[in-house]
Every structure is written in C-alpha cells, then in structure tokens.
Amino acid sequence: MRGGPALALAASLGFAASLASAAPRGGAAGGSNAPSLFAGYSYAEAGDANLQGLGLSGSYPLGDALNLVVDLSAHGGSFAGTDFGQIGLLAGARWTRWYGRFQPFAEGLFGSVRTSVTVTSGDVRLEDADADWGLALGGGVDYRLNARWSLRGLVHLRLLQGEGAWDSDPRLALGAVFRLGR
Amino acid sequence: MKRRMLVSWAAIVVAAVVTVGCGSESPTGPSANGIVVQGVVLGEGTSFSAADTQTSASSAKKVTVKVEGTSFSVDVSASGTFQFTGIPSGTFTLIFLADGVEIGRVVVTAEEGSEVKIVVQVTDATLVLVELKVENPDASDDDGDGSSCVVNGGKAGERIELEGNVTSGSSSQFNLSVTGRSSTDVVVNAGSASFKCNGSPKTMTDAECKASVKPGAKVHVRGTLMSCTTAQVTASEVKVQK
Numbered sequence: 532m533r534g535g536p537a538l539a540l541a542a543s544l545g546f547a548a549s550l551a552s553a554a555p556r557g558g559a560a561g562g563s564n565a566p567s568l569f570a571g572y573s574y575a576e577a578g579d580a581n582l583q584g585l586g587l588s589g590s591y592p593l594g595d596a597l598n599l600v601v602d603l604s605a606h607g608g609s610f611a612g613t614d615f616g617q618i619g620l621l622a623g624a625r626w627t628r629w630y631g632r633f634q635p636f637a638e639g640l641f642g643s644v645r646t647s648v649t650v651t652s653g654d655v656r657l658e659d660a661d662a663d664w665g666l667a668l669g670g671g672v673d674y675r676l677n678a679r680w681s682l683r684g685l686v687h688l689r690l691l692q693g694e695g696a697w698d699s700d701p702r703l704a705l706g707a708v709f710r711l712g713r
Numbered sequence: 714m715k716r717r718m719l720v721s722w723a724a725i726v727v728a729a730v731v732t733v734g735c736g737s738e739s740p741t742g743p744s745a746n747g748i749v750v751q752g753v754v755l756g757e758g759t760s761f762s763a764a765d766t767q768t769s770a771s772s773a774k775k776v777t778v779k780v781e782g783t784s785f786s787v788d789v790s791a792s793g794t795f796q797f798t799g800i801p802s803g804t805f806t807l808i809f810l811a812d813g814v815e816i817g818r819v820v821v822t823a824e825e826g827s828e829v830k831i832v833v834q835v836t837d838a839t840l841v842l843v844e845l846k847v848e849n850p851d852a853s854d855d856d857g858d859g860s861s862c863v864v865n866g867g868k869a870g871e872r873i874e875l876e877g878n879v880t881s882g883s884s885s886q887f888n889l890s891v892t893g894r895s896s897t898d899v900v901v902n903a904g905s906a907s908f909k910c911n912g913s914p915k916t917m918t919d920a921e922c923k924a925s926v927k928p929g930a931k932v933h934v935r936g937t938l939m940s941c942t943t944a945q946v947t948a949s950e951v952k953v954q955k
Binding site for chain 1: 753
C-alpha cells in the first residue's frame with residue numbers, strides 16, 4: 532500500500548490529537564484513566580495483500596492522559612495464490628482524553644511484525660517467513676457504553692521495513708473495550 | 714472553533730480511510746484495462762515441504778519488477794508482494810531486478826482480462842520461478858481454477874513424474890527434454906529437491922550428485938506441475954540415472 536499513507540497518518544494523528552486536546556479532562560460522562568483490555572476485528576494490509584483477523588490490546592495508565600499500550604494482532608489472507616499470515620506485537624504510548632462519552636486517543640507503537648507466505652501446489656509446499664521491525668502510528672475513539680464497557684474504532688499506519696523496502700500499511704480495528712479497576 | 718476543527722479532521726480521516734483501506738495499487742502503466750499481474754517474491758531462506766518450515770532471513774535487496782518495453786515498473790513491498798494492472802494482452806516479459814541488477818525474466822502470455830498470479834524466489838543472484846498461473850475470465854477448464862492444462866498426463870497443481878535428458882542449466886534449475894514429448898523442454902526448478910544418483914559409488918557426496926546434473930544427463934524427476942504456460946515443474950526429488 533503506497534497510496535496516501537502520509538494523508539492517513541496525518542489525518543489519524545491529527546484527528547485523535549485534536550479531539551484529545553479539545554476535550555475537557557474527565558468530562559461529565561467520562562472518568563479517570565484506568566487499565567483496559569481491547570478485543571475485536573482487525574483489517575490490515577501487507578503490501579498488496581488484504582488481510583483480516585483479530586486485534587488484542589491492553590493499556591495501563593501512567594498518568595491522567597498517558598498510557599502504556601501493548602498491542603497484539605493476528606491476520607490472514609491470500610494473494611496471488613499464496614496464503615499470508617501476519618502476527619504483530621507492538622508496544623508504546625497512548626495519549627487520551629475524555630470528551631463526554633467519547634474518549635479519543637492518539638498512539639505510537641514500536642515492535643515486530645512477522646509475515647509468513649505459504650505456497651501450496653500439489654504435494655509441494657513452500658514457506659517464507661520473516662520478522663520486521665516497525666512502527667504503528669495512529670489513533671481512534673472509544674465510545675463509552677457504561678462504566679466498564681466501550682466500543683472502539685482505531686486506525687493505524689504501520690511502517691515496516693523488509694526486503695530492502697519500506698511498507699506503509701494501514702490497519703483498521705473495531706471492537707470492545709473492558710475497563711478494569713474502577 | 715474546536716468543534717469545526719474536529720469536524721474537519723473527521724472528514725479528512727474518513728477520506729484517508731477510504732483512500733487507504735479501499736484503494737488498491739494504482740496502475741503503473743498507461744492502460745487501466747488489460748491484464749492484472751499479482752506477484753509474490755519469496756526470500757532466500759524459503760523452506761520446502763510441509764514437514765520443514767522455518768523462519769528465515771529474507772533478502773535485504775530491494776527487488777523491482779518491470780515489464781520489458783513499457784513504463785510498467787513497481788518495487789516489491791516489504792511483504793514481498795507486487796501488482797500490475799492494465800498490462801496490454803499478449804506476450805510480455807517481466808524483468809526482475811535486485812538493487813537495480815537484473816536477476817531473471819519470466820515470459821507470460823495472457824489474454825485480455827486475464828489475471829496472472831506469479832510466485833518467484835530470489836536467491837543470491839538468481840530467480841527461480843515457483844508458480845505461474847494465468848487465469849482467463851471465460852476459460853472453461855476442468856479443475857475450476859482457470860489454469861488447466863496437461864503436460865505428459867499431469868495437470869497444473871498435481872503431481873507429475875518425468876524422465877528425460879537435461880539440455881541446459883544446473884541442479885537448481887534445468888531444462889529437461891522429456892522422453893516422448895515432442896514440444897518444448899520442461900523447466901525444472903529443483904533448488905529444494907532431494908537428489909539421488911542411481912548406480913553411483915556410495916562415497917558420492919550430495920554435492921557430487923548435484924554436479925552430475927548437467928547437459929546430457931538422464932534424470933527422473935518427481936514433483937508438481939506448477940505452470941502449463943511454460944511447462945514448469947517444481948521438483949521434490951531428482952534421480953540422476955547412471
């Protein structure tokens with residue numbers, strides 16, 4: 532994916548950052564920053580391949596607005612007759628603020644993404660796999676349903692280096708957030 | 714003011730997501746119709762067979778694919794993928810370059826509206842064609858994937874055994890003049906195959922056996938017919954006849 536990565540990055544970061552900066556801290560319907568767990572559907576691109584899978588993440592508050600985030604994702608799909616699998620484990624920081632029932636956030640993560648490609652034809656099976664270091668920059672919004680549960684939509688732009696090239700692959704995720712410790 | 718800014722950003726985000734999420738690789742050539750080529754480039758350490766899969770370091774070289782005689786050119790992504798759209802129908806040649814140096818060519822013939830799926834493996838300075846499928850949109854084939862053909866009784870994607878004489882190449886890839894087949898040679902990719910030398914001294918090493926695969930050698934090949942277009946076989950076993 533090479534079309535519009537800068538726009539996506541700027542937009543997603545700007546959107547989350549502007550929401551976060553515009554929002555009053557701890558809005559009426561908001562609450563204190565708390566540890567949370569996220570699980571949901573995830574879509575990602577790996578070069579020209581479109582992959583779908585699962586996203587899991589956990590966050591731990593380091594202050595009123597700053598969180599430590601660990602993000603695990605697993606995707607699969609096919610391209611050009613091959614099967615793609617991708618597992619990403621990234622960690623980083625998230626900035627977040629409450630805005631009524633909405634909690635926008637911006638985050639920057641660093642970690643490793645392992646991509647495997649399998650070609651099967653008849654009784655012959657070839658597999659190529661390698662792990663690349665990369666960054667994920669983006670943001671999203673949580674919509675609070677109640678004190679514990681929220682819905683989350685997020686967009687990442689993943690910058691991965693491998694095969695002598697840099698990929699800027701988008702990732703979108705939608706799912707549920709469970710807040711702990713209130 | 715802040716609300717207006719939020720709305721603006723939201724609009725940009727929606728546009729960006731639509732652009733990024735739904736957009737595909739834009740054509741790198743002059744025509745929007747024609748042939749679509751989807752490709753995957755595997756790295757050097759690709760493992761072979763179901764029982765032997767392992768993580769491997771991929772080539773750090775930047776791989777570029779061009780269509781000879783046209784402006785079509787694309788860099789292979791970090792994930793190893795590439796794609797062309799709008800290549801004119803007919804016969805065309807894909808040229809693979811590693812850090813700007815040509816490492817191999819693949820000749821493809823496809824009709825208007827076809828989808829070409831190609832998988833290659835890049836080693837130090839060579840290119841091995843792993844799989845090539847040309848899927849015609851209105852082709853009526855008997856295996857349903859648009860790639861049906863028959864080479865010596867074998868169909869694309871199925872096991873095949875061939876016997877004949879090596880006409881060129883070496884143990885990793887060679888051309889085989891198949892016994893009883895009058896048409897062009899079959900290209901055998903044997904980079905990951907096991908080699909046996911019938912009737913050879915027991916002291917013959919694997920390397921010596923591989924070295925005996927040279928023009929004139931008679932070999933028996935077991936493997937899978939990967940492509941009919943250029944009669945490509947990926948071998949799992951090569952027996953060199955004495």
